[in-house]
Amino acid sequence: MKSYHCKAGLIGALAILSAACGSDSTGPTSLDAASALHSLSLGLNQIGGATPTEAEANAVFDAIAPSLAIVNVTIDGASQGMYALGLRESFPAGTCEENVFVDPQFPPMPGVCTPPSLGVAILLWQTRSASEPPDKLILLATDVGTTNFDFSQDFPAIAIYVEGQDKLFGSESGTLTTQVTPGTQSCNVPLPPYAKSGTCTFSTFTSQGSIALDEFTLNESAGATVALGIPSITLSGLWINITEVQPVAAVAIRGLAVRAISRLTAREHYKLPATR
Secondary structure: OOOOEEOHHHHHHHHHHOOOOOOOOOOOOOOOHHHHHHHHHHHHHOOOOOOOOHHHHHHHHHHHHHHOEEEEEEEOOEEEEEEEEEEEEEOOOOOOHHHHEEOOOOOOOOOOOOOOOOOEEEEEEEOOOOOOOOOEEEEEEEOOEEEEOOOOOOOOOEEEEEEOOOEEEEEEEEEEEEEEEEEEEEOOOOOOOOEEEEEEEEEEEEEEEEEEEEEOEOOOOOOOEEEEEEEEEEEEEEEEEEEEEOOEEOOOOOOHHHHHHHHHHOHHHEEOOOOO
């Protein structure tokens, strides 16, 4: 069993994100879309650090509210209805991350060009109250096509699962196949700071796969495991197609949901042993 040594910043973020679940009598997917999205906004913004601003998140959520989907996934074999939202970010051909996210103290090696990765984010959550963060929250950072969640590989896809007040799980293995089909209706949301120009289109996301996750622990003890099953699900979302980029400081982390995920999964927040 692989264990994780989490720094205080990660545990603090978890404590904020998964604080007090709603206690009213409504079900985890019985809220209207606006209320469900407001709960998600609270969860993302309370992570802190490199997360989207409230105005940015609200603009995206207001746009998607009319077509917010509810899908069924399985957690350890038990079916779970969850709200679902997809986001895609695409870049012009030939874009190099080194030329967009610039750190003068660490210039890239000559000839190095890293294409942008993890351009698709899927958010799944359950909530009982618009005024509380989600009861359960799944964040998937992936790409179009089939991606692998094996952390022994370079640039793996990332999955984070938060449950209750004290449980955080990170992906260890598995694959996910995702496709995004653009619609014909445009959406009006703020472009990210590294986009000089771009367009937004309401789109349809389909995804299928399975992911194994391990619990983050503070010591060498073995944590629990979770098996996430994603049958063929269809959900709505936004596709931001960046047509021209502009350089920004390296701290400007990509993507609405990816910025939230990165707060929990940046490699400096935990050490990854080579073996289980």
